[in-house]
Amino acid sequence: MVDIAAFLQRQQKDARLRRLPGLDHPDGGRVRLPEPDGDGPKAAGADQPESAAVGHDLLDFSSNDYLGLTRHPMTLVAAVDALSRYGTGAGSARLMSGDFDLHRQLEQSLARLKDQEAALLFGSGYLANIGIIPALVGRHDVIFSDRINHASILDGCRLSGAGLHRFAHNDTNHLEDLLKRRRGKKEALIVVESLYSMDGDICPLAEVVELKQRYGCRLLVDEAHATGLFGDKGAGLLEAQDLAGRVDLVMGTLGKALGSYGAYVAGDRQLISFLLNRARSFIFSTALPPATTAAALAAVELLAEEPQLRQELWQRVEIFKSCLAQGGIEADLGPSQIVPLTVGSNQATLDAADRLRQRGIYAAAVRPPTVPAGQARLRFSVTNHLESDDLSAAAAIIATELKKSSPGG
Numbered sequence: 001m002v003d004i005a006a007f008l009q010r011q012q013k014d015a016r017l018r019r020l021p022g023l024d025h026p027d028g029g030r031v032r033l034p035e036p037d038g039d040g041p042k043a044a045g046a047d048q049p050e051s052a053a054v055g056h057d058l059l060d061f062s063s064n065d066y067l068g069l070t071r072h073p074m075t076l077v078a079a080v081d082a083l084s085r086y087g088t089g090a091g092s093a094r095l096m097s098g099d100f101d102l103h104r105q106l107e108q109s110l111a112r113l114k115d116q117e118a119a120l121l122f123g124s125g126y127l128a129n130i131g132i133i134p135a136l137v138g139r140h141d142v143i144f145s146d147r148i149n150h151a152s153i154l155d156g157c158r159l160s161g162a163g164l165h166r167f168a169h170n171d172t173n174h175l176e177d178l179l180k181r182r183r184g185k186k187e188a189l190i191v192v193e194s195l196y197s198m199d200g201d202i203c204p205l206a207e208v209v210e211l212k213q214r215y216g217c218r219l220l221v222d223e224a225h226a227t228g229l230f231g232d233k234g235a236g237l238l239e240a241q242d243l244a245g246r247v248d249l250v251m252g253t254l255g256k257a258l259g260s261y262g263a264y265v266a267g268d269r270q271l272i273s274f275l276l277n278r279a280r281s282f283i284f285s286t287a288l289p290p291a292t293t294a295a296a297l298a299a300v301e302l303l304a305e306e307p308q309l310r311q312e313l314w315q316r317v318e319i320f321k322s323c324l325a326q327g328g329i330e331a332d333l334g335p336s337q338i339v340p341l342t343v344g345s346n347q348a349t350l351d352a353a354d355r356l357r358q359r360g361i362y363a364a365a366v367r368p369p370t371v372p373a374g375q376a377r378l379r380f381s382v383t384n385h386l387e388s389d390d391l392s393a394a395a396a397i398i399a400t401e402l403k404k405s406s407p408g409g
């Protein structure tokens, strides 16, 4: 039997105990912390260092709502309209009576966005990955998975029972080496993310596509953090690199840049109808609520109608990164809207996150097992909810506070 108390104590001692932050959301781009008991609100007064936000409202650098679509007038109207027409839930799974016109419209519009023949919705990205992977490969097959792939991919791999070979992050030489030795004669699946969620770096997709073809594997690309942001249409990195036609399946979520909830996978018609028949997390789970689906549909339409949303985001990312550099941060800030700053130990990272919180900045402290031991970090994601002034003020504070964490500083 697992010793629950000992587990919790150990997590606490290693600064790994997870707790709900207890937030409220006064506005897009701001989170509000609960007031500390007893001594009333800690105003940004004389004895407080200069803060990036007011009172208990902190700038939210943890949200994946990159384009700000959770609060866009068009997504709100679409959701409210669907809510009043269809009610709050779908009532059952798609293959029962939970299939709505809105679901099929969204699937068509995602397939078009991703330049694929068809798409299939899932309840979430986690459910998509643990459904898709075991549908494609089983006990006698093999999977080649990037070592830092999202937990949902790893869990899907484990659930499939296939032999799992993890290659060093973004290392296509290592991938090829494993393919040479472990490909075998059965089904083989390669899984990568196009933009990695914790490191904010980009997969060498063209090389992976080369290898998939040379070694006769299927390729699944997770575009959770790239969808909506990259490419002329905002489809993602496969579009940006003109590779959409050369992958078997692409999945993504509706809960990040698309501002809603749920996920999808897109590919050719046959593969999608195979998944509809085989992916257990699709078959045995209630369909997405109509309002959520309508909001996502409006969001996909906005990618075409308001391309300036992407331009605005990239301008903000540029401001944030250049202000960090001006503040003396020398680390490579990466190619995307996700900016990781490695601190090192768990405790130092939590302390840095705490100091930032006191100065009005809310950023995720990412610790093992999400990242390798000794590489705990603060992860900043830039969204359109943050104005240029917010971003430059925050960057100056972040640079100052992180210098206090570095071994020499």
Ligand SMILES: *Cc1c(COP(=O)(O)O)cnc(C)c1O
Pocket: 124, 125, 126, 127, 129, 150, 152, 193, 197, 222, 224, 225, 253, 254, 255, 262, 263
């Ligand atoms: C967030 C994420 C998921 C999971 O999606 P949810 O809809 O949040 O369950 C899957 N893969 C990657 C790479 C992600 O970042």
